[in-house]
Amino acid sequence: MAQTLPFFIPFSNRIEKLKILAEDLANIFTENLQRKVEARYLSNHEWSVINTDNHEEAIFLLSQVEAGYLEAYADFQVLFGLNRSVEKKVIIVEQNEGCRNLMDLRDCRITYPLCNHTVLPHPVTLFLKNNCQLQEKSGELYRGIDASLVAARAVLDKEVDAAVVSSVDYRLLDHKERQKLRILGTFPLHDQFICMIHKQLLGENGTVLKQKCRRWSKAAEDRLHDLALYYDDSNVLDTSMLREAVAGLGHTLKSFLKHQDELCRQANLNYQREQLDKIQEKYNRLAIFNEKLIQMYKEVRGSRDQLNEIIERATDRMILFMKDGTVIGASRAFSKLLQYPRLEIIGKPIMNIMEAKLNTPLDKLIQQVDFELLRSFYVTLQKKDGSRENFKMEFTLIELSGAKVIVGVISKKEHL
Amino acid sequence: MVKKKILVVDDERNVCEFLEEFLEFKEFETFSALSGVEALRLIREHRFDLVLLDIIMPGMNGMEVLEKIKLVQPDIPIIVVSGVRDRKMADNVLRMGAADYIPKPIDLERLEQMIMLNVQKV
Numbered sequence: 257m258a259q260t261l262p263f264f265i266p267f268s269n270r271i272e273k274l275k276i277l278a279e280d281l282a283n284i285f286t287e288n289l290q291r292k293v294e295a296r297y298l299s300n301h302e303w304s305v306i307n308t309d310n311h312e313e314a315i316f317l318l319s320q321v322e323a324g325y326l327e328a329y330a331d332f333q334v335l336f337g338l339n340r341s342v343e344k345k346v347i348i349v350e351q352n353e354g355c356r357n358l359m360d361l362r363d364c365r366i367t368y369p370l371c372n373h374t375v376l377p378h379p380v381t382l383f384l385k386n387n388c389q390l391q392e393k394s395g396e397l398y399r400g401i402d403a404s405l406v407a408a409r410a411v412l413d414k415e416v417d418a419a420v421v422s423s424v425d426y427r428l429l430d431h432k433e434r435q436k437l438r439i440l441g442t443f444p445l446h447d448q449f450i451c452m453i454h455k456q457l458l459g460e461n462g463t464v465l466k467q468k469c470r471r472w473s474k475a476a477e478d479r480l481h482d483l484a485l486y487y488d489d490s491n492v493l494d495t496s497m498l499r500e501a502v503a504g505l506g507h508t509l510k511s512f513l514k515h516q517d518e519l520c521r522q523a524n525l526n527y528q529r530e531q532l533d534k535i536q537e538k539y540n541r542l543a544i545f546n547e548k549l550i551q552m553y554k555e556v557r558g559s560r561d562q563l564n565e566i567i568e569r570a571t572d573r574m575i576l577f578m579k580d581g582t583v584i585g586a587s588r589a590f591s592k593l594l595q596y597p598r599l600e601i602i603g604k605p606i607m608n609i610m611e612a613k614l615n616t617p618l619d620k621l622i623q624q625v626d627f628e629l630l631r632s633f634y635v636t637l638q639k640k641d642g643s644r645e646n647f648k649m650e651f652t653l654i655e656l657s658g659a660k661v662i663v664g665v666i667s668k669k670e671h672l
Numbered sequence: 673m674v675k676k677k678i679l680v681v682d683d684e685r686n687v688c689e690f691l692e693e694f695l696e697f698k699e700f701e702t703f704s705a706l707s708g709v710e711a712l713r714l715i716r717e718h719r720f721d722l723v724l725l726d727i728i729m730p731g732m733n734g735m736e737v738l739e740k741i742k743l744v745q746p747d748i749p750i751i752v753v754s755g756v757r758d759r760k761m762a763d764n765v766l767r768m769g770a771a772d773y774i775p776k777p778i779d780l781e782r783l784e785q786m787i788m789l790n791v792q793k794v
Contacts, residue, residue, distance in 0.1 A: 614780075615697040616690065624690055628755070631777035648781060 260292045261285070261457075263315040264304035266449070268297035273483055277476060278317070281451075284472055285315060288465045289457065305513065312454040320443075321379060321502070321516065323450040324495040325509040332452045333462065336469050336489040338480070340446030344423045347380075347440040347497075350411055355418065355440060358383060358500040364417035365389045367407040371420070372527045376520050379512065380443045383501040384420070385523050391416065405429070412436055441497035449485070450493055556657050563656070568598070573666040579626045581605045581619060584661065593666070595640040611636050613646055613670075625651045625662055634670060646670035675701040676791050677718060681711040681737060682726040682753070691724060698784060708732030708740075715744050721791050727754040727765070735768065742769045749790035753778065 263285060265278045278295040285293035293315065298304055305322045308314055311330050317338070318326070326332040349355040355364075358380070366388045371381060384390055404425035410416045412433060422445060426434070451469075458465065466489060473480065473487035480487060502512045505519070512519070567574060567585045573593050576585035583601050591598045594609060601609065612618045613634040624630040632650045639645070647666045654661050678700045680691045688704035695702045703718065705711035708729060715723075723741060727734035738750055749771035754761070762773040771793075772786045 614694060616693050620690075624686075625777070627686065628777050629687055629690065631779050633780040650779075651777070 259313070260294050261289070261313060261315060262296045262308075263293050263317070264296050264298060264308070265317050266298045266304060266319065267447075268299065271483060273479070277479060277483075280472060280476060281469070284468050285465075288461050288468060312456060315451070315453045315457075317449045317451050320448050320450065320493070320495070320498060321509065321513060323452055323493050324498050324502075325513060326452050327493060327495065328499075328509060331455045333455050333458060334489075334493050335451040335453055335466060336473070336487060337451070337493070338449040338485040339444070339488050340448065340484055340486075341444075342486055343445045344442040345378075345380075345420055345445050346423050346426045346442050347418055347420050348408060348411055348426065348437045349418045349440050350414070351436050351438045353417065353438075355438075358441065358497060359504055361418055361440070362387045362504075363389065365391065365415075366418045366420065367391045367410050367416045368420040369404055369407055372524075376447070376516075377523060378443050378498075379501040379505065380441075380497055381420075382519055382523055383504045385526070387504065388418075408433070408437070441500075442494065443497050443501075560657065575601075575606070575664045577606045577622075577662055577664070579622060579660060579662060581607055581622060590666070593639075594637060609638050611638075622662065626653070626660065628653065632667065675699060676721040677701045677703065678787070678791075679711065679714055679718075679720045679723045680704040681708070681723060681729075681734075683707060683729040684726075687726070694780065695787075698787075700787075708734075708737035711737055712740055712744070715741055715748075720745075720748060722771075722787060723748060723750045724787075725750050725752050725770075727752055727756065727761070735765065738765060738768055738770060749793065751783075751786055751790065 263278065263282050265274060268275060275295070275297065278297075282293045282295045285291075304314075304316055305311065305318065305325060311326065311332075316322070316326070323332075323334070327334070347358075347361075349361075355361060361384070366384055368381075368384060368390050371377075371385065371390055377385070404421040405428060407416075407419040408421045408426065408429055411419045418440065423442065426439075429437070470487070470489060477487075499509070502509055505512065507515065564585055567576060567587050570587040571589055572587060573590040574587040575583060575590050577583045583604055583606050586598050586601050588598070591601060594601070596609070606622075607618050610618060612621050613636055614621065618635075621630060621633060630651065632648055634646055635649045636644050636646050647670065648668045649664045650667045652663045652665075654663055678695050680688050680695070680702060681704070682688050682691070683706055685706060688706065692702040692704055703714055703720070705714055709732060711723070711725075714720075725734050725737060725741075729737075732740075734752060734754070738752070741748060741750060746769075750769070751772045751774060752762075752765045752770045753774055753776060755776040757775050762775075765773055771790045774783055774786060
């Protein structure tokens with residue numbers, strides 16, 4: 257009896273539900289290939305192709321890079337693809353610029369919204385990250401507006417040399433705008449699974465097997481939707497830009513596959529380092545600002561102390577308070593008159609020691625002073641010994657450290 | 673004893689309310705008008721012993737109101753209250769027949785003295 261064929265399923269740690277679909281597919285393959293097919297699940301970072309010696313004797317569900325490798329170096333055929341999105345990423349340049357391929361973008365300024373939002377970046381993204389001046393800004397700056405559209409317009413406005421946008425957003429551009437742009441190439445928006453089988457293994461069953469798979473996809477449509485996967489068996493594998501990117505990174509498809517994890521880790525590390533540098537820069541600016549703030553605070557405190565000294569020494573019987581009535585200073589002459597130590601008055605409401613000799617409450621009169629309607633009126637001051645005396649008080653508004661302060665000066669005593 | 677009647681004319685409600693409160697404390701009967709038109713209507717309806725008049729008001733300003741009050745009741749004392757500290761303007765309103773002029777912010781003691789003096793004259 258012929259040996260069992262393995263059907264390799266990647267990322268099974270990440271997508272548990274994929275296993276149910278894999279079992280279905282394994283059954284379809286078993287029926288049509290007259291060989292027992294068994295699903296084999298790989299963890300997130302196991303690459304099936306480079307870890308399998310006998311490629312011809314296996315069926316694979318692969319990433320685009322692995323599929324590209326098998327297509328280029330072995331006689332494999334695509335059965336179908338499972339895409340995360342019908343959208344693609346599109347690299348656009350201005351029509352009149354001389355860019356013809358990915359290599360021409362070296363050292364160019366490129367807007368690529370959300371380019372750091374993938375753990376496992378596509379080789380094209382890696383190439384752009386390593387070789388171009390990438391600006392992710394649009395995504396942050398134009399939150400709420402479509403960052404992709406803004407990025408495309410940045411090319412037209414010559415703010416950047418190229419932009420990576422989604423195919424849907426590209427189509428949303430005006431016809432006139434699109435005429436001024438050229439598509440340099442496309443690559444998948446999200447991870448892509450491509451099912452591949454060796455031509456020899458497929459034999460003459462190719463067309464029938466493809467039909468069966470298509471029928472299965474119709475029946476499994478809801479389950480595929482559940483996994484946000486779209487079945488596609490037309491022109492699934494477009495590797496032109498992929499190969500260029502891999503070559504640009506100094507690798508062959510095989511060596512890229514071997515070092516893919518390391519390359520991705522390095523790219524993510526670089527990004528994190530950049531972010532860290534930015535945070536460090538912000539922190540440094542904040543530290544300088546903080547120092548300035550402390551200096552300013554010292555200066556304010558110095559002038560406040562100076563003012564307090566002046567007030568304290570004043571021969572006028574003077575009291576300073578905020579418009580809510582909180583006393584913030586008093587001259588020695590004032591506290592002597594009331595027989596209160598200064599510290600017993602400061603910070604307390606002025607209403608504790610003073611009331612108006614009118615039917616209007618003191619807080620309302622203070623309000624009128626603040627509105628600049630009143631300049632002076634008679635007040636009754638309550639001394640520490642409980643005795644009360646009436647005085648005329650003159651009020652002036654001053655500004656102290658940006659706050660309005662009322663200065664009250666006793667101008668004369670009421671003689672009854 | 674019959675209370676003396678005072679009319680307060682100021683476009684700011686807060687000022688009218690405060691002065692009314694103060695004058696009532698000093699045992700006057702008070703009325704207030706927020707505009708020149710309202711003031712002239714009240715002048716026609718009542719016999720006031722004194723008017724406290726703000727100069728800067730929207731629509732008909734204090735000068736015009738002063739002129740018109742003098743046409744209706746030439747003998748009524750009018751004390752002009754103004755936030756504008758301008759000697760020339762003070763001279764102007766006194767020439768136009770105002771009894772006195774007090775700048776804002778107001779010294780309440782001085783205002784009271786002015787009122788008492790002018791009300792007694794009536």
